[in-house]
Amino acid sequence: MNDKNPNVQKASGPSPTTLSFMLMLVLLLLAGGALLLAPGGWKVAPLILVGVGLWLTWRMRRGDPVLGELEQLLKAANGEQIDLSADLQVAPGSPYAGLAAQYNAFATRLRQIMEQFQQHNLVIGLSSAQGRLLAEQSAKGANRQEEVSALVFQSSEQTATAVQEVSQRSSAIASMNSRNLEVARSSQQELAEVSRQIAGISEIMGNFRSTIDQLQESSGSIRNILGTVLDFAAQTNMLALNAAIEAARAGEQGRGFAVVADEVRSLAAKVGKAADQIQSLVGNMASAVAGADEGTQGMIERSALASDAIAASSSQFAAMVADFESANGDLLMVSSALEQLSITNSESHEHSTEIRNLSLQIGKDMQTSFAKADGLRDATNRVLRQLASFRLGHGRMEQITDLLMQRRTALEEIMERLADQGVNLHDERYTPIPNTNPQKHDASWVGPFRQAAQPLLNEWNSSQGKDGIIYCLPTNDMGYLPCARPESSNPPTGNPEVDAIKSNFMRFLVTNKVDLQNIRDCTHIGFGTFVLPGNIVCFVLFVPLYVRGRHWGTLGTGIVPQALGVS
Structure with a gap:
């Protein structure tokens, strides 16, 4: 009889309707859990809970207090802050004890999953923020690198132009120096020839002075001889005069001797006169020779000075030619080095152009990377804001x-x-x-x-x-x-x-x-x-x-x- 009592049956366990409801509720909760674990499912899981809440509302209207409490829990879970912190409380021995245990186990697992999910997203959020910061710093570095590469490119371009110009000017200077070197060599040879000719003139003038010295000596000898002739003519004249006097004293006997004496006196007078003329000419010649000797001496001295000056100039030209040769060699080396530098700088300029282009590309890529990192940070922050709306109770x-x-x-x-x-x-x-x-x-x-x-x-x-x-x-x-x-x-x-x-x-x-x-x-x-x-x-x-x-x-x-x- 008691087995057929409906009150006893109700106390002993839930009705078949309640059991089916409990099974349906557990299945819905498990479906919600499965969705929660799926990518993006945490956004859909609350909808499942809402559906469960609506069903519970309908059931609660039929006078089930436990389901009413469960409805309140689900309403809290579907509020502005998704509250998953509370467990379903039922009296011991309640027919809903199994349901409460399943719900509480699911809620605990859900809280653990949400906590892990929250923690993982905190790590992701921190990493994305740090990545965004690094991307921002890298973007700034890339911009700075782009600016520096542009400056390097500009400097390289200016350097290439300057090196090319210096190379051209160096080549022009080297060519000019080569021409000057040839002129200096030619001038040195001409100076050497002039020095040789002046030396020859000095030698000739020396010989000429020797001749003049001989003329002066001969003039002196002639003067001495003329002096003797004049003395001889004077004595002859005196002797002829004495002879004429003696012939006059002798009278007729001395007449012939007197004629001879007169002739001798006339001849002596002529000889004296001729000797005087010769002596005058020799004196004039001696004066001329003395003047020539003085001029020759001056010419010899000036030739010596000119020879010394030309020798000094020749020595300076020789040193200048040596310097020109050394400078010409250096200029040729510099010109060659500048040509090589120009080639190398052209290659460097090409590299700097490539660096600039790469910097521009890196700058664009870093801006894109920064934008993506910024977007990732914003997306992560949106997820973190959603997760912050969950209340887990601890x-x-x-x-x-x-x-x-x-x-x-x-x-x-x-x-x-x-x-x-x-x-x-x-x-x-x-x-x-x-x-x-x-x-x-x-x-x-x-x-x-x-x-x-x-x-x-x-x-x-x-x-x-x-x-x-x-x-x-x-x-x-x-x-x-x-x-x-x-x-x-x-x-x-x-x-x-x-x-x-x-x-x-x-x-x-x-x-x-x-x-x-x-x-x-x-x-x-x-x-x-x-x-x-x-x-x-x-x-x-x-x-x-x-x-x-x-x-x-x-x-x-x-x-x-x-x-x-x-x-």
Whole structure:
């Protein structure tokens, strides 16, 4: 009888309808798990859970409380934040204990898979951000290489032109030097011939002077002889005179002797006169010979001076010819070397042209690589944002997410109070602050905001990264950072390198279009990678900030990869 009691049957186990439902539910959950493991399936799996939730809603309307609890779990899993942290709780001995165990086992496995998937994508995200950073640096290096290669090409082209011009001028100088060398050699030969002729003239003049000396000696001898003749004529005249006197005394007997004496006197007078004439001529000749001797001596001296001067000139010409020959040899070597250099430089110019072309191609390839790395980073960040919407119930990321939500609430309360006081936090009329580098900007709301929010931000950023959080700061939809960490909130020093780190506030810090769009599109939780000054890659978790129901920006926190188990 008891076996036929429907109450006993109901207490002993689920009805066939319930069993079929449980089997259907398990199959749906397993299908969802299979889709989750498939590529891109994690986007489809929640749809399966939605379907299960709709079915459970229909079943719950039939008065099944356990299914109602399961429906609440699935609703949480299909919320804005996909909550997979809770297990299905049933009373001991419940007919749904097996279903709860299967669901909880599946949920645990699903959480483990999502955690592994999340961790793998964190590694991928970090690698893609680092790859994007390296691609950016490589692209900058490629651009610099392109600029340098262009300068090298320009210098090579100028060098090739200069070398060619120098080679041409060197060849012209070598040719000119060869002609000058031939002229110098010819002049040296002519000087040698002139020196030889002057030496011959000097020799002739020496012989001529010897002849003149002999003439002078002969003139002296003639003068001596003429002196004797004159003396002889004078004595003869005296003797003839004495003879004539004696003949006159003798009278008639001496008449014939007197005639002879007169003839002798007449002859002596003629001889004396002729001797005087000869002596006068010899004197004139001696004077002429003396003048000739003096002129000859002057000519000999001048010939000697000319010979010495020509000898010195000839010696200098010889040295000059030797220098010309040496210079000509050097110029020929230089000309040959320049021709070889011109050929080599032409080859180098061809290589520099090839390097420039390769640099241009590398620059284009690096820009393409950078664009792809940028796209990969953005795609990875989108996946990370989707994964951040899963709540698994444990892990450092969820702790940071909960902390960020609390801080978001505290900051929004401050911003709402400022709005109540009439501060227009959406004022976008920014004014550049003079003499700041990097450039700072001010707006009407920045002063009140900093005064109200900076103490809270100082408290949030006091750990200096010891808890894995590098910073926690608000950024508006324009990418403007009104406040900074305490160590980055110093007054400007005027040194751009120092101010970029130590005075990093009131600046448009986010300028990348994709990052700006991520800030503006954030409605619940955003997640991605960010590069800090010093090329430090970190993860950034951000949540939206609203003022008067209007999207203002985000509150973001930088997380070191090690804090999330990524190295």
